Amino acid sequence: MEENSEKKLRSSNWFGRSGKDGFIYRAWMKNQGIPDSEFNGKPVIGICNTWSELTPCNGHFRELAASVKKGILQAGGFPVEFPVMSLGETLMKPTAMLYRNLASMDVEESIRANPLDGVVLLCGCDKTTPSLVMGACSVDIPTIVVSGGPMLTGKYRGKNIGTSDVWRYHDDVREGKLQSSELRNIEAAMCRSDGHCAVMGTASSMACMVEALGITLPENAAIPAADARRKVLAQLSGQRIVEMVKEDLKPSDILTLKAFENAIKVNAAIGGSTNFVIHLLAIAGRVGVPLKLDDFNRLSKNIPLLANLQPSGKHFMEDLFYAGGLPAVLKELRGILHNECITVNGKTIEENYKNAENYDTDVIGSFDCPFNDATGLAVLHGNVCENGAVIKPSAASAHLMVHSGKAVVFENIEDYKARIDTDDLQVDANSILVLKNVGPKGYPGMPEVGNMGLPKKLLEKGVRDMVRISDGRMSGTGFGTVVLHVSPEAAMGGNFSVIQNGDVITLNVKERSLNIALTDEELELRKRNITLSSPLVDRGYVNLYINHVEQAHLGADMDFLKGKSGANVPRDSH
Incomplete structure (x- = not known):
C-alpha cells in the first residue's frame, strides 16, 4: 500500500475539534497526565487487551501491552490501552464458545465508538483470537495481532508433558492406574509458565491461523510466552501499526480469499484444531469472503501432516519455534501457497519466509518426507x-x-x-x-x-x-x-x-x-x-x-453480524 500522509486521521474527529466538543474530548483525557502536544495529529493506537486473572493463558498481557506501547511511542503514535471481554477456556461455564460472538461485539463497538486510528489485538486463549479478529474486521481500521505465545513444555519425572496428556491421565485415573493425589503434582509440572497450551491446541492453531492469514508479524505463532523475543515481537508490532495507519493498510486489504485458502492449507499441514474451521468461517463471514465448508476439503485433501506436534505427533510448540517456527513450515508449503498475498508488514508472505530454515526435520517434515501421510482435516x-x-x-x-x-x-x-x-x-x-x-x-x-x-x-x-x-x-x-x-x-x-x-x-x-x-x-x-x-x-445474551x-457449517456466528459495517464515527452526543 502506498503511504498517504495526507489522509485525515479518524481520531481528529475527536481530538482535532475546536469549541465545546474538542474541549471535552481533550480535557478529560488530560486528567491522566497527557501533555497537550500529544493531541496534535498523532495516530491514536488502541491496544485491545484481553488480560484477566480469570483467563490464565492471558495473565501476562499487562507486560506484553507495555512492550506494544514502547513500540507505538517510538514510532510517534499515541497508545491507549482498553479492556474487552476476556474468554478463559478453562474456567468459563458452560463454554467459552457461547460468548465468542458477544466478545466480538464488544471489540467491534469499542473500536467504532472510540477515537482510534489503528488497533493492536492482544490474543491468547482459544476464543480470544477469533473474537478479537471478528470484531476488528467488522470495523476495518488498520489492525495487527499479537498472540500471547505458548507455555514452556511441561516436565514431569523426566518426561515432556502438555495439555493433550490431560485426556490420558483422566483415563488412567478412571482405570485406577493413577491416584488423584498425584494429579496435583502433575498440574504444576504441566502449567509451569505464562502462556496458552504448549501443544497444537486451539490457541496455537489460532496463532498459526493469524500468521498464515498475514495479520501478524512473522514468527508470531510459536515464540514461547516466557521467551524475551515475544516482548520484542510485541514492541515491533507497536512500531508497525503506526506505519500501517499512515499507509491505510486495513484488514480488508489483507484478508482476501487467497489469504483464507493459505490458512486452510497451513492448518492441514500442522494438524491444527478442528475449531479452526468454525472460527475461520466466522471471520470470513465478517469480511464478506465467500468461504464454504467444502473449501476446507478441497484445499486440505492432498496435504500431508508436516508438523510432528501433539496431539497428532510427539513434540510441542516450543520445539516448533526452535525448529524454525511457522515461517519454516510456510517455506515447505511454498509450492501450494498463494505466495503473493500481502501481510501486515507490507511484504508478501513469500518475502516473509524467504530466509526461513528448518533446523529440525523431526519436528517439521517436508512434502516429500512428511511426518504423517494423513491430512490434518x-x-x-x-x-x-x-x-x-x-x-x-x-x-x-x-x-x-x-x-x-x-x-x-x-x-x-x-x-x-x-x-x-x-x-x-x-x-x-x-x-x-x-x-x-x-x-x-x-x-x-x-x-x-x-x-x-x-x-x-x-x-x-x-x-x-x-x-x-x-x-x-x-x-x-x-x-x-x-x-x-x-x-x-x-x-x-x-x-x-x-x-x-x-x-x-x-x-x-x-x-x-x-x-x-x-x-x-x-x-x-x-x-x-x-x-x-x-x-x-x-433473557439476556443467551436468549439472543x-x-x-x-x-x-456457517461458522456459528450471529446472523445479524455478517459483513463488515465500517468505522463510521458515531453521532455526537455533546
Whole structure:
C-alpha cells in the first residue's frame, strides 16, 4: 500500500475539534497526565487487551501491552490501552464458545465508538483470537495481532508433558492406574509458565491461523510466552501499526480469499484444531469472503501432516519455534501457497519466509518426507450430517478410518455422564458413540465434549479409541477418531436428531462420507414423530444467541453480524 500522509486521521474527529466538543474530548483525557502536544495529529493506537486473572493463558498481557506501547511511542503514535471481554477456556461455564460472538461485539463497538486510528489485538486463549479478529474486521481500521505465545513444555519425572496428556491421565485415573493425589503434582509440572497450551491446541492453531492469514508479524505463532523475543515481537508490532495507519493498510486489504485458502492449507499441514474451521468461517463471514465448508476439503485433501506436534505427533510448540517456527513450515508449503498475498508488514508472505530454515526435520517434515501421510482435516457428508461434519485424520486411528458399527446413543451430556460407566451399557469396541444436543443451539454454545471418554469397562480391556460422533466440538488438544460439528445439529431436527441405539453407522474418511443404514423414508417418518426441545432461556445474551446463532457449517456466528459495517464515527452526543 502506498503511504498517504495526507489522509485525515479518524481520531481528529475527536481530538482535532475546536469549541465545546474538542474541549471535552481533550480535557478529560488530560486528567491522566497527557501533555497537550500529544493531541496534535498523532495516530491514536488502541491496544485491545484481553488480560484477566480469570483467563490464565492471558495473565501476562499487562507486560506484553507495555512492550506494544514502547513500540507505538517510538514510532510517534499515541497508545491507549482498553479492556474487552476476556474468554478463559478453562474456567468459563458452560463454554467459552457461547460468548465468542458477544466478545466480538464488544471489540467491534469499542473500536467504532472510540477515537482510534489503528488497533493492536492482544490474543491468547482459544476464543480470544477469533473474537478479537471478528470484531476488528467488522470495523476495518488498520489492525495487527499479537498472540500471547505458548507455555514452556511441561516436565514431569523426566518426561515432556502438555495439555493433550490431560485426556490420558483422566483415563488412567478412571482405570485406577493413577491416584488423584498425584494429579496435583502433575498440574504444576504441566502449567509451569505464562502462556496458552504448549501443544497444537486451539490457541496455537489460532496463532498459526493469524500468521498464515498475514495479520501478524512473522514468527508470531510459536515464540514461547516466557521467551524475551515475544516482548520484542510485541514492541515491533507497536512500531508497525503506526506505519500501517499512515499507509491505510486495513484488514480488508489483507484478508482476501487467497489469504483464507493459505490458512486452510497451513492448518492441514500442522494438524491444527478442528475449531479452526468454525472460527475461520466466522471471520470470513465478517469480511464478506465467500468461504464454504467444502473449501476446507478441497484445499486440505492432498496435504500431508508436516508438523510432528501433539496431539497428532510427539513434540510441542516450543520445539516448533526452535525448529524454525511457522515461517519454516510456510517455506515447505511454498509450492501450494498463494505466495503473493500481502501481510501486515507490507511484504508478501513469500518475502516473509524467504530466509526461513528448518533446523529440525523431526519436528517439521517436508512434502516429500512428511511426518504423517494423513491430512490434518477432512469434511464429511452423508445422511448423518446433511450440511457436513469434520474429523481430524492426523489425530485419529488408522484402523477406524473405514468403520461400521452400531450406535450407542446419548441424548445429551447429562445422559452420557449418567450411563457411560454403567455395567449395563450395551457397548463393545466396534460400537459408535453418538452424543446429541451439544450443538450451538442445543447446549447452548457448542461445548468441547465431542471426544467423549470411553466406557470404563472397555478401557479396562485395553480399548483406547472408538468412533465418536457429536454435534459439539472438541478441544484442539484432544485426539481420537472423533467426528464433530454435525450439521444440522440435533436441536434443529435433522437426521442426526433421530439416530437410535442399534442403528448401523458407517464412517469412510477416504470417501469423506458418514451414513446411517436407513432409508430416506424411515428417516422422515422418525422426524415426524419426535418432539424437539431447546434450552429455555428467556433473557439476556443467551436468549439472543439461541435465536440468532447460525449452524456450525456457517461458522456459528450471529446472523445479524455478517459483513463488515465500517468505522463510521458515531453521532455526537455533546
